[in-house]
Amino acid sequence: MSIRRFLLAGLLGTLLLSFAVIFFFNRYQAFVEVGELYDAQLAQSSRILQGFLNRPTDEIDFDHINNALLAATQSYSENEVHDDASMRSDSGHKYEYKFAIQIWDKNTNLLVKSPSAPLYAIADFKNGYSIKKIGKFNWHIFTQHLPSNGYWIVTAERADIRQEIIDKLTYSSLAGPLAGMIFLALGVIAVVTKGLQPLIDLSQQIRERNIDKLEPLVLEKTPKELIPLGQAVNLLMEQVSQDVERERRFLGDIAHELRTPLAAMKLNAQNGLYSKDIYSVQNFLIKIVRGVDRSIRLIEQLLTLARLDPRALGEPEICVLGDIAQEVINALSPQQQSGVHIYLEKSLFNTQLNAYPDLLSVMLRNLIENACRYSPEGGTINLAAEQTADNIIFTLTDQGPGVSEQQLQSLGKRFFRERPADRMGSGLGLSIVARIAELHHAQVSFSNAVPQGLVVNILFPVIHTNGNS
Numbered sequence: 001m002s003i004r005r006f007l008l009a010g011l012l013g014t015l016l017l018s019f020a021v022i023f024f025f026n027r028y029q030a031f032v033e034v035g036e037l038y039d040a041q042l043a044q045s046s047r048i049l050q051g052f053l054n055r056p057t058d059e060i061d062f063d064h065i066n067n068a069l070l071a072a073t074q075s076y077s078e079n080e081v082h083d084d085a086s087m088r089s090d091s092g093h094k095y096e097y098k099f100a101i102q103i104w105d106k107n108t109n110l111l112v113k114s115p116s117a118p119l120y121a122i123a124d125f126k127n128g129y130s131i132k133k134i135g136k137f138n139w140h141i142f143t144q145h146l147p148s149n150g151y152w153i154v155t156a157e158r159a160d161i162r163q164e165i166i167d168k169l170t171y172s173s174l175a176g177p178l179a180g181m182i183f184l185a186l187g188v189i190a191v192v193t194k195g196l197q198p199l200i201d202l203s204q205q206i207r208e209r210n211i212d213k214l215e216p217l218v219l220e221k222t223p224k225e226l227i228p229l230g231q232a233v234n235l236l237m238e239q240v241s242q243d244v245e246r247e248r249r250f251l252g253d254i255a256h257e258l259r260t261p262l263a264a265m266k267l268n269a270q271n272g273l274y275s276k277d278i279y280s281v282q283n284f285l286i287k288i289v290r291g292v293d294r295s296i297r298l299i300e301q302l303l304t305l306a307r308l309d310p311r312a313l314g315e316p317e318i319c320v321l322g323d324i325a326q327e328v329i330n331a332l333s334p335q336q337q338s339g340v341h342i343y344l345e346k347s348l349f350n351t352q353l354n355a356y357p358d359l360l361s362v363m364l365r366n367l368i369e370n371a372c373r374y375s376p377e378g379g380t381i382n383l384a385a386e387q388t389a390d391n392i393i394f395t396l397t398d399q400g401p402g403v404s405e406q407q408l409q410s411l412g413k414r415f416f417r418e419r420p421a422d423r424m425g426s427g428l429g430l431s432i433v434a435r436i437a438e439l440h441h442a443q444v445s446f447s448n449a450v451p452q453g454l455v456v457n458i459l460f461p462v463i464h465t466n467g468n469s
Helices: 003-053 062-078 094-098 159-208 227-274 278-306 321-331 357-374 429-439
Strands: 099-104 110-113 128-134 137-145 152-158 317-320 341-344 352-355 380-387 391-397 443-448 454-461
Touching: 003 099, 003 137, 003 152, 003 159, 062 110, 137 159, 152 159, 159 227, 227 278, 317 321, 317 357, 321 341, 321 357, 321 380, 352 357, 357 380, 357 391, 357 429, 357 454, 429 443, 429 454
Parallel strands: 341 380
Antiparallel strands: 099 110, 099 152, 128 137, 137 152, 317 352, 380 391, 391 454, 443 454
16 A cells, blocks of 8 residues: 555554544533533423412412313414424414323313323323323423422423434534534645655655666755655665676676687687697697696686675774785795795885775785796885875885886776786786775875886875774
8 A cells, every 4th residue: 555545544544543532522521411400490390380370279270271271282383384494473383283291180080281282191190201102103201390379280291302403403513523624624635645756756756767777866855854765765876776787797897808818718628629739739838837827817806896885894893914915925935926026115014004805915915926926036026005194105116127107097997907918817916906005094105116117106005092093
């Protein structure tokens, strides 16, 4: 169920429940008040009659009273306005037929009765209120005994009078609240619809996004309450975009870089199959092994580059550059060192860096292997560090041939080789170094050494104790 339908259903349910509570409450109150009012009227009518009957019997003309009641009723009937909407005329009220009066003497002889009252006693001769069914209707009855002369006064009214009054009072009292609820419902529907419109617009923007279109959401007209949601969605789309781009680059790198060595290995294998010279076959096998080694190294570097996800790195640690560099050197095989001497200056062991140790190890391994590959046998590679107030500067210097000034600008880019003729390089080593430096908010720069060689400088920001870099 949508939010709008949920809110509207909740609003409708609340209004119906409120209306039901108001209806039954008003009806109960009307029932109580109308009952009290008409019971009081019965008692008051009986008190008025008592005032006339508290005198000697010979002073009361009961025949005259009966004739007067009959004449009044007949006069009303002759002049009755036959209009269902009108209950009154100039001569009386239709409800007169729903009221009854009886006066009995002490011997239970009927002395006076209204035209609507029967000839028999409509109630037991007991003081107080009672309810009795006469014909099709219930009657509310009030009976009073006069001790002075023994008369019984009985006043009664049909119950449907009260019910009509209760219904009219209930419905009339609900007209205002019902109209108010209708206007309230319409107003709330309009407010909910307008209030949810920004959310609908935001969801529409999200719906328009796909794997090929992960542009950030436009939040200019978004209410401030929804801005955190929009920003979170933008951050998520940025992360997804980075992941998608990383996968695409990885697949592209695989397709780009493995095509050539696989083709070369296939060619060497075919040549070896058709060669009858054992030395030629051995030469082709050596080339195949080299191609396999290069492909393995290439895949390892591509996987390393693809896994450099800052969200999976955890928290940085305090690392000693000298310790990490020493571990990397100890892990190098003699073939990888190629007879090159690697020196670690003391400053490395005095330098602590707040970084990711595994990534630093990968970065130093790529730098050292790259330097070993291009340094002459017996050459030296020097690693040093310098710390200032705001930065830690790591420096690696080799004795290789260096690069031209034009090539210096391209070092660190993907698949760029310092020496294009070198088939052993993949062009990814320095690209991995640049990526790891970026994750540490560091800057990598390259320059030529004098008289020859390459100098790599990595500028790490110092993380102060207050958390600012």
